Amino acid sequence: MTEKTKRERPAFNKIISAAIESHYNNIQTNRPMGYALMAPNPLVEIAYAAGIQPAFPENYAAVSAVKHLSRKYCETAEAHNYAPDICSYCRNNLGYVYDSKENPPFGGLGRPDLLLLTSSACTHYFKWWDALHEIYKIPMIYINTPRVMEPQAMPDYYLAYAIREIEAAIIQVEDIAGTKITHEKLSQAVTLSGEVVDYWHKLLDLQKAEPCPVNLTDISNALFVLIALVGKQEGVDVIKTVYDETKQRVTDGIGIFTKEEEKHRLMWINIPFWFNLGLFGYFEKRGCVFPLSDYTQYIWGTTKMDGAKPIESLARKALEGELNSSLDDQIEKMLVDIKEYHIDGIIAHSNRSCRVLSVGIPDAVKVIQKELNLPSLVLDGDHTDERVYSDANIMNRIEAFLEMLG
Amino acid sequence: MSNILEHMARVIQDASMVLSKTREETGCKMIGIFHPVVPEELIYAAGLRPVRLFPYIDDFITEGDAHLQTYLCSNVRAVWDQVIKGKYSYFDGAIIPRSCEAVTFLYQTWKRHNPYPFIDYINVPWKRSENAIDFFAKELGRIKNDLEGFTGKEISEDSLHNAIRVYNRNRGLLRKVCELKKAESPIISSTETLKVVMSSFILDKEEHSGLMEQLLAELSKRSQGPRAKVRLLVTGGCVTDARLWEMIEDCGACVVADDVNNGSRSVFTAVNDTMEGPLTALARRYVMVPCSFNTANADRFTYISEMVMESNVHGVIFAINRNCEAEKFDYPNLDLKIREKFDLPTLHIETDYLTDMAPLRTRVEAFIEMLNAKGG
Ligand code: SF4
Ligand code: SF4
Numbered sequence: 160m161t162e163k164t165k166r167e168r169p170a171f172n173k174i175i176s177a178a179i180e181s182h183y184n185n186i187q188t189n190r191p192m193g194y195a196l197m198a199p200n201p202l203v204e205i206a207y208a209a210g211i212q213p214a215f216p217e218n219y220a221a222v223s224a225v226k227h228l229s230r231k232y233c234e235t236a237e238a239h240n241y242a243p244d245i246c247s248y249c250r251n252n253l254g255y256v257y258d259s260k261e262n263p264p265f266g267g268l269g270r271p272d273l274l275l276l277t278s279s280a281c282t283h284y285f286k287w288w289d290a291l292h293e294i295y296k297i298p299m300i301y302i303n304t305p306r307v308m309e310p311q312a313m314p315d316y317y318l319a320y321a322i323r324e325i326e327a328a329i330i331q332v333e334d335i336a337g338t339k340i341t342h343e344k345l346s347q348a349v350t351l352s353g354e355v356v357d358y359w360h361k362l363l364d365l366q367k368a369e370p371c372p373v374n375l376t377d378i379s380n381a382l383f384v385l386i387a388l389v390g391k392q393e394g395v396d397v398i399k400t401v402y403d404e405t406k407q408r409v410t411d412g413i414g415i416f417t418k419e420e421e422k423h424r425l426m427w428i429n430i431p432f433w434f435n436l437g438l439f440g441y442f443e444k445r446g447c448v449f450p451l452s453d454y455t456q457y458i459w460g461t462t463k464m465d466g467a468k469p470i471e472s473l474a475r476k477a478l479e480g481e482l483n484s485s486l487d488d489q490i491e492k493m494l495v496d497i498k499e500y501h502i503d504g505i506i507a508h509s510n511r512s513c514r515v516l517s518v519g520i521p522d523a524v525k526v527i528q529k530e531l532n533l534p535s536l537v538l539d540g541d542h543t544d545e546r547v548y549s550d551a552n553i554m555n556r557i558e559a560f561l562e563m564l565g
Numbered sequence: 566m567s568n569i570l571e572h573m574a575r576v577i578q579d580a581s582m583v584l585s586k587t588r589e590e591t592g593c594k595m596i597g598i599f600h601p602v603v604p605e606e607l608i609y610a611a612g613l614r615p616v617r618l619f620p621y622i623d624d625f626i627t628e629g630d631a632h633l634q635t636y637l638c639s640n641v642r643a644v645w646d647q648v649i650k651g652k653y654s655y656f657d658g659a660i661i662p663r664s665c666e667a668v669t670f671l672y673q674t675w676k677r678h679n680p681y682p683f684i685d686y687i688n689v690p691w692k693r694s695e696n697a698i699d700f701f702a703k704e705l706g707r708i709k710n711d712l713e714g715f716t717g718k719e720i721s722e723d724s725l726h727n728a729i730r731v732y733n734r735n736r737g738l739l740r741k742v743c744e745l746k747k748a749e750s751p752i753i754s755s756t757e758t759l760k761v762v763m764s765s766f767i768l769d770k771e772e773h774s775g776l777m778e779q780l781l782a783e784l785s786k787r788s789q790g791p792r793a794k795v796r797l798l799v800t801g802g803c804v805t806d807a808r809l810w811e812m813i814e815d816c817g818a819c820v821v822a823d824d825v826n827n828g829s830r831s832v833f834t835a836v837n838d839t840m841e842g843p844l845t846a847l848a849r850r851y852v853m854v855p856c857s858f859n860t861a862n863a864d865r866f867t868y869i870s871e872m873v874m875e876s877n878v879h880g881v882i883f884a885i886n887r888n889c890e891a892e893k894f895d896y897p898n899l900d901l902k903i904r905e906k907f908d909l910p911t912l913h914i915e916t917d918y919l920t921d922m923a924p925l926r927t928r929v930e931a932f933i934e935m936l937n938a939k940g941g
Contacts, residue, residue, distance in 0.1 A: 240897035240913075244636070244888045278691055282666040282858050285691050286894035289861050293898050303697060305688035305704070306663050308673070314707060317688075320700040327696065485673050511636040518670040522632055522677060 166415055166443055169373050169408065171401040175380050178397050182387055183265035186214045191272035191336060193300075194291065197386050198280035199459055199480045201325055201473035202300060202332075206275060207390035208348040209336040213275060215387055219268045220251035224433035224543035226264050233544055246512040247544035249287045256294060273335055274299040279306075280482040281515045298335055300328050304477045308485040313478070321474035329470075342469070348390035349473065350466030355389050358398040359460040365405050366450040367500050370414025370421045372405045375449035376439045379431065385459045415448045422446030423564055426497060428453050428507035428523070429516045430542040435550070438557075445561050451500040453516070457481035457492055486519040490526050497531055504564050505535035506557075512541045536560040569780045570757050573764035577807070580621060580767050581652055587614075587769075588655035594716075597659040599644075599668050600803075601831040601854050602689045604705060604847040606728035608660065609770065610720045611712040617766030618659070619805040619827060620644050620918055621652070632674045638888045639918035640803045641667040645674060658683025658715070660708065665802070665858045665891050683715045691859040693852050701848035709844070725843035729836045735770045738777040739832040742784075746821045747876045750789040755799075755820030756810045763805070763827055793819035795936045796877055800824035800869060800899070801884040802857060802892040804916065809884060812922050818880075818933045822872040824865075825884075829872070830855055857891035862898050869899065873907055880936045882929070883913040910936060 186192055189212035195203055197217045206213045223229050232254030233247055241253050252268075260267055276288040276299055285301075292299045302324045307313050329340055362381070365372055381401045388394030408414065414421060425442070427449045432438060439449065462476040481489055497505075507524055510517045524535045536556060541547045576583050588595055595614045598605060605615040620643030629646030647653060658681045661672035672686045688704050690697035709720050742761050745753050753761075761780070765773045795818040799810075804825045813820055823829050833854060838846035852859070855868045872878065881903050885892045900911050912932040914925050 240900065242893040242896070245890055245893055249894075282891050283894070285858070286891055290894060290898060293862055301692065303690055303692040305690070305700070306669065306686075308676075308686055314703075316700060316703040320696065320703075323696045327694075485676075487673065487677060509634060511634075514637060514666055514670065518634060518637055519632065519673060519677075521634075522674070 169377055169404055171404045172377060172380055174397055174400055175383060178388065178393065179383055180265065181393075182383075185212050186269045187266055192269055193273040193275045194268075194271040194288075195275040196277055196280070196284055196288065198277060198284070198482045199462065199476045200275065200277045200279075201477045202275035202277065202302065202328060203387070204348040204352050204390035204469075204473060205325075205329060205332055205340065205345070208340045208344040209332050209338055211273070211332065211336055213387065214268055214271065216252040216255075216268060217248050218383065218387065219255070219264070220248040220543055221433045222264050223251050223255065224545070225436065227434055227545065228264065229434065229543045230545055232258060233546070243544075246281070246283045247541055248512065249283055251543055252287070253290065256291070271295060271297060273297050276301045277477055278303045279477055279480070281513075298331070300331050300335075302328050302477055304483070306483055307478050308488070310479065310484055310488060317478060318471070318474055321477050322470055325470050325473050325477070345469040346466045349464050349469040351392060351395055352389035353464030353466060353472070354395045355385055355398050356460045356462070356464055358395070358402045359385050362398070362402045362405055363456060365402075365409050368409045368414070369424075369501060370412070370416050370418045371424060371448045371450040372408040372414050374415050374439060374443065375427055375431070375452050375455065376436055378452075378455045382455055382459065389464075415443060416446065420446060421448060423448070423504055423561075424451075424500065424502050425449050425504045425506055426451045426453075426493070426500070426502045428505065428520065429510050430454055430508065430513060432508070432540055432548060433543050434545045435548070438553075441554075441557075447504075447561070451496055451502055453481060453489060453493065456496065457489060482515050486523055490523050493523070493527060494530055497527065497533065503533065504560075505533055506560070507535065507537045508542075509537050509539050510542050511539070511547065512544065534560070534564060567780065567783050569776050569783065570760065573776070574760045576764045576767050577760055581655075583767060584616060584653075585655045594657040595655055596683065597653065597656050599659075599661050599671070600664040600826055600856065601833075602662050602664050602851055602856060602859065603660055603687060604851050606725065606732050606836070606843075606847055607705060607709055607712065607720070609731065610724040610728040611709075611716050612718065612724075613657075613712070613716065614769065615660075616656070617763075617827075618644050618653075619763070619766070619803065620647060622806060622808070622919065623647065623652070625919065632678065633670060636888055637670060638665070638667040638802075638886050640805070640886055640889075641671045643918040645671055648675070648680060649678065651680075656681050658685070660685045660687055662687045662689045664689060664856065665889070667888070683711075685711050689859060690852055698845065698848045698852055701852055702842075702845040705844045705847055722843065726838060729838050729843060729846065731770050731774070733835040735765060735774045735777070736832045736835060738774055738781065739765060741781060742777065743829060743832060745784065746819070748789075748793075750792045751819060751821065752784055752787045752790050754790070754814055755823070756807055756814055759807060759810050759823075759828065762831060763807075766827070766831075793821060795819065795933050796821040796879045797933075798822040798824065798869065798872055798876070798878045798881045799828075799884055800881060801916070802826055802886055802889040804828070804884050804886075806916065806918075806920065808922055809916060809920075809925070812926050813882070813929055813933075816926065816930045816933045817937065818929075822876040822878060824855070824869055824872065826856055857889075857895050862895055865895060866899060866902050869903065870906070873903070873909070878907075878909065879939075880909055880932065881911045882932070883911065884916050885913070887915050887917045910939075
């Protein structure tokens with residue numbers, strides 16, 4: 160076990176930080192700019208193909224939580240009658256919208272020219288974008304898709320519906336942007352998106368190595384590329400750098416720990432506590448690394464993007480991923496990956512904001528315990544609303560769990 | 566109270582007993598459904614009995630929490646609790662829609678711990694385009710196949726048309742009863758109306774329609790009720806607890822219009838199967854059901870506005886269940902618009918399964934007194 164308090168992060172984090180900063184600069188300057196939902200959203204590639212700059216309020220909510228601003232934003236939203244039982248990402252954003260906006264992070268999220276909505280995650284998606292639509296009175300493009308409970312048995316007409324939704328959206332986007340999205344432009348964006356996805360898979364595979372090359376905080380940092388920069392050459396360049404460095408670390412046997420120091424390989428279920436990323440540092444101090452998380456593994460990048468079939472690829476993107484399937488489907492995936500990533504313990508965040516990723520977690524954990532005989536811990540919390548997080552309670556429980564792990 | 570109204574109230578009170586007895590006597594298999602967005606006609610046409618699920622006012626949630634965390638709407642958690650406690654032993658299965666998020670989780674949990682032979686999930690579009698209707702019709706086709714597989718019998722075109730006719734008649738009669746509340750001195754109370762509507766979730770539709778015909782005849786002879794001095798509209802998601810409606814009336818107001826899943830949203834409009842095939846006709850009607858999870862705020866406001874004007878509403882109560890994210894999301898904007906456009910006072914109350922009525926009563930009373938002072 161290590162005595163070091165802070166471990167050196169992989170160098171790629173700096174490149175990602177620069178990409179995030181440049182993204183937020185683009186939001187300020189590029190027009191038209193559209194708010195886009197993050198769950199696998201085919202409108203991101205379409206926006207880039209049309210020269211529209213997407214911006215991501217969910218990401219901004221996470222950024223605000225990291226900077227401990229979510230309390231303020233949530234309270235502002237609540238003062239405007241958005242109840243505390245609404246997901247805190249939404250409250251963060253609505254609070255930001257109504258805020259006086261003095262010194263917001265990254266210079267702010269900007270006022271959108273249009274709204275890019277998909278319904279592939281939760282009920283909040285539709286209601287949230289609809290609320291923004293009422294506030295800003297700007298055009299909204301809406302791709303509605305069915306939920307796919309059993310991806311292996313998805314009926315053909317689900318795909319056909321999604322394809323027609325994409326086709327209709329493209330016409331609307333062309334109208335708003337005043338430009339034609341040619342087959343070439345779309346195909347190029349989808350090809351670039353596909354390259355990011357391919358690198359992402361290779362990157363995740365590297366996490367199977369012992370010692371684990373990078374930690375969950377590094378991977379979730381890189382996730383930004385997979386969500387926000389798909390369809391751009393820049394995205395491919397950044398993710399390639401991330402992959403190359405990580406690959407080199409594996410080749411050189413470099414990890415967060417040395418092989419001997421790496422005491423436990425844990426899986427994190429659900430979104431992290433964004434306001435307390437230091438928690439992962441605490442785990443590192445205790446010799447624990449997180450090579451696997453459903454959050455980085457099953458939500459984005461699950462669709463193979465084929466530039467020769469751009470519309471079909473985008474339609475599949477809208478239908479796939481953890482947020483649009485069932486917990487049973489995730490459990491099956493987890494049972495396979497837990498073995499492949501040599502996981503020896505599970506920490507699940509029962510996130511009261513994100514029911515999609517949380518409801519049924521006790522069931523999932525029970526199944527995993529039964530099948531693989533793994534110790535597990537379920538923590539109650541929220542991904543951005545710090546006010547419902549009890550540090551003392553969480554730390555006690557983690558401490559007890561780590562002692563039990565040995 | 567009339568015998569028929571009493572009977573309907575008892576049906577709701579003793580739903581479990583009534584349904585067990587029917588299941589035993591008729592042998593007709595029963596399928597539970599949730600929310601007004603599942604096209605029940607399909608189930609009816611398959612020779613099965615669709616029964617709408619809502620939590621019976623019963624004991625506390627004790628076992629359901631093991632599967633569905635407490636930050637989920639308690640309406641859904643209470644239903645699940647009652648399912649696993651074996652209180653719906655007469656069911657043979659369920660068809661659960663993609664309506665609100667909570668119900669989607671109910672499906673997943675139900676499927677994982679399935680106590681009955683049949684379970685299905687139906688994707689309800691959250692959009693009203695022709696593309697969405699076409700998709701929904703195909704989704705209904707899949708459900709039709711699944712039901713045929715379950716019963717071993719084909720669902721004929723004729724039986725679908727017949728089911729549509731049976732349901733149109735029932736909804737038509739229900740709308741007639743709801744209309745009666747618009748009068749200056751309504752001859753039926755809002756609690757009575759709620760029970761008339763909710764008893765249709767349980768009884769066989771033909772039987773229910775028969776009762777409704779008699780009821781309407783009876784009501785036409787009723788002398789006028791007292792003048793509705795304070796006329797309210799209640800809006801929310803699943804406001805199934807009759808105690809709330811009784812309490813509002815008890816405080817001296819009359820709920821002359823409602824916008825809730827177990828009220829007007831359930832009886833809203835007929836299916837028109839004269840121009841197109843029955844599945845498309847069903848899809849076309851059901852995508853229009855104005856629940857919160859599938860309806861944009863602007864469309865909800867239009868729906869509410871019509872009622873406010875037609876029923877001469879004096880105030881609006883938002884009765885929203887804790888953790889009902891869709892309704893909670895719509896509330897701020899709807900509230901603002903109602904106050905701005907109609908200059909109407911509004912009140913927001915949060916409800917829950919087995920909610921304690923006393924604190925709510927204090928607020929409702931004050932609201933109604935204020936309206937009274939304004940002269941209704
Ligand atoms: S509930 Fe979950 S999926 Fe929905 S907006 Fe919140 S974090 Fe995203
Ligand atoms: S009250 Fe709201 S959350 Fe609960 S079941 Fe009804 S619509 Fe869903």
